[in-house]
Amino acid sequence: MEWLGLQFLTELPEGGQVILNCTHNPFLVLLAYVVASAAGFATLDMTERVGHVEKSGTQRLWRWVGAGCLAGGIWAMHFISMLAFQAPVEIHYQLPVTLLSLVFALTASYLAMHTLSHPDLNVWQYLRAAVWIGLGIATMHYVGMTAMHSIATAYYDPTLFALSIVIAIGASLAALLISRHLRDGTGLFHQLRKFTASLVLGAGIVSMHFTGMAALTLVVPVGSLPFLPGDNNHLQLGLTVAVMTLLIIGSCISAALADKKLQNKEHDLRRVNTLLSQLDQARMSLQQVAHYDPLTNLINRRGFNQIFAEKLIEKTNEGGMLAVMFLDIDHFKRINDSLGHDAGDELLKVLAGHIKGSVRSHDDVVARFGGDEFCILIGLHDREEARHMAQRIMFKMKEPIELSGRRMVMTTSIGISLFPEDGKTCEELLKNADLALYQSKGSGRNSLHFFNPNLRTRATLELQLEEELRHALREDVGLKLYYQPIYELKTGQVTKLEALIRWQHPIHGLLTPDRFIAIAEANGLIAELDNWVLCKACEDLGELSRHGCEALKIAVNCSPLNLAREELADEIEKVLRITGVAPERLELEVTENALMGNIANTLVLLRQIRALGVSLSIDDFGTGYSSLAYLKRLPLNTLKIDRSFIQDIPKATPDMEIVQAIIVMAHTLHLQVVTEGVETLEQYEFLERHGCDFVQGYLLSRPVPLEDLRPVLNEINQRKHAHTVSPLSLARGITGLTLTGPFPNSPGPHAGASIVRPIR
Structure with a gap:
């Protein structure tokens, strides 16, 4: 019976005799197994690389490299195994058909690598892919068998023929499932599992080949005298193919390992850059927290003191005057006690906006020191400028404010100290402004006072x-x-x-x-x-x-x-x-x-x-x-x-x-x-x-x-x-x-x- 160009043995053909003394060179068989295992290891390694690569172009590159390693390994295994086959007849192989089998191997391998690129496939999708990959491998094998020519006619046992295809599909499914579980992992144990899986995959591929070979029966015409072929250097050719294939697979694995190290370095570099960026953002956030008030977004006492020190150095070197104004909202505690702290916070935001809107330019510094206490630092030419600004703030403060369904008017008490006449350091000027504020509050609130030395004397007393x-x-x-x-x-x-x-x-x-x-x-x-x-x-x-x-x-x-x-x-x-x-x-x-x-x-x-x-x-x-x-x-x-x-x-x-x-x-x-x-x-x-x-x-x-x-x-x-x-x-x-x-x-x-x- 003939099917797809293959002769299937159902009964002994008339006028022919079966060649019974066909053997295999055990060394070449072992060599074929090593090549198949190396191809399996390369396939698992390339699959892991494809899963870890981020760029789509690089993923396609390693997918083709993996497909080449797998196809070359399977094809070389098949070629070496055929060289290991010894029969008492002279056998020749057609090169075009042999190369055609490589195309089928490459197609099946690329299909395998493409399937492995999708991490979220279910079992049925893996099974469908395994069927196509197994059929591709089997096609490669039997197309390669058709390249064999001699006086003998090749017949195949249907049962073993089908079994070889099943083994090819099973080996493909095993390769897909094993690769799925070995895609992520590191360390020595992971490498041992990958080596073990490679040996199992190699055994599956070799088993498929030799099951197909077991299905083969050579029949020569009756009367033909079988003879032993001369020395055809099968062992030397097999070693050459094996070494070349292993070198190619090893080079691909080495390239994958180098690319992995390079990618890890890139990841480390990106991680370092990310950490540096996060540290920079954290530094800016800490600086924001350390120097700005989160409620009003005004600078706080620490930020104010830093700017104040810089301004003092500038005015000391270049000359000029500064005014420090302490503001305290009159009877603010009654707002918190009657309407609650949330309403008090909202009121502080509004009042901070009033104060910020009353200053002249970005050169004037407005800060919140805590609670209802604010501080302003301004440059000026004479003390009346400070008085006019304080009066402007007091006037602005008296604008009615709608809060919690109430319409209220707030007032403020202000104390002012001047550089250089009231002090030449931050601490001295702030303390003197606070003393002036204390006088404003003591004189009935809603007023402003400049510092005078009597206040310091009284405070000291x-x-x-x-x-x-x-x-x-x-x-x-x-x-x-x-x-x-x-x-x-x-x-x-x-x-x-x-x-x-x-x-x-x-x-x-x-x-x-x-x-x-x-x-x-x-x-x-x-x-x-x-x-x-x-x-x-x-x-x-x-x-x-x-x-x-x-x-x-x-x-x-x-x-x-x-x-x-x-x-x-x-x-x-x-x-x-x-x-x-x-x-x-x-x-x-x-x-x-x-x-x-x-x-x-x-x-x-x-x-x-x-x-x-x-x-x-x-x-x-x-x-x-x-x-x-x-x-x-x-x-x-x-x-x-x-x-x-x-x-x-x-x-x-x-x-x-x-x-x-x-x-x-x-x-x-x-x-x-x-x-x-x-x-x-x-x-x-x-x-x-x-x-x-x-x-x-x-x-x-x-x-x-x-x-x-x-x-x-x-x-x-x-x-x-x-x-x-x-x-x-x-x-x-x-x-x-x-x-x-x-x-x-x-x-x-x-x-x-x-x-x-x-x-x-």
């Missing part, structure tokens, strides 16, 4: 006083209490004392509270100072009790800041317990503005204090913003009228009417009334006539230290209030002075005054 006050509190040195009697009109006796703090400073002498109370409040010392006064007053009250003053009460002032502390009631209870003073003998004086600051929390704290038995007095009544609706809810015992309503009596009729109304209102609310600042007989008689309960002032006594207090008390208490003894003679008896009116040079009744506020 305040810093020194703060350090010395800390030392005085820590070591309990220098601080002392003075006491001013509070006279009860009904009984004609001193029934209360107001404790007033003094500081015997080693350099500045005796300081009144207006010199150091604000410092204590600003630096977190006021709670400690209040507690010292409370302890000392209770100790002194115990000392007075041991000398016959068991009925005296003592009034102690409480700072508004201290009144906001929840621990205050517990601290008062502890002091009373330690000193053994009865709670009803202690009166706590608080200002009305302190009471109104946080009325809900204040009510809770005041009720806790009243529950201890301690009396409560509202000080400086009439000078703040008390609400009568809240006043009736406060657990108060006493109301103290401020001296500002007394000092012009009897000349000021409105003041007299106000005092009279306060007394009536207080009594209506079941409160006792103390009037402070009483310095004249007319004031005393007016208060007595209108039902005031207590008076306090220089008419009776100045504040005196504890060691001088008992003689003063004895003098006042021995002169009972009667028609025969006037308060004026009472005052003369106490002080030894003739009083015709207020002391002309005296600081008033508050000269010793409270521990919580500056004294007017």
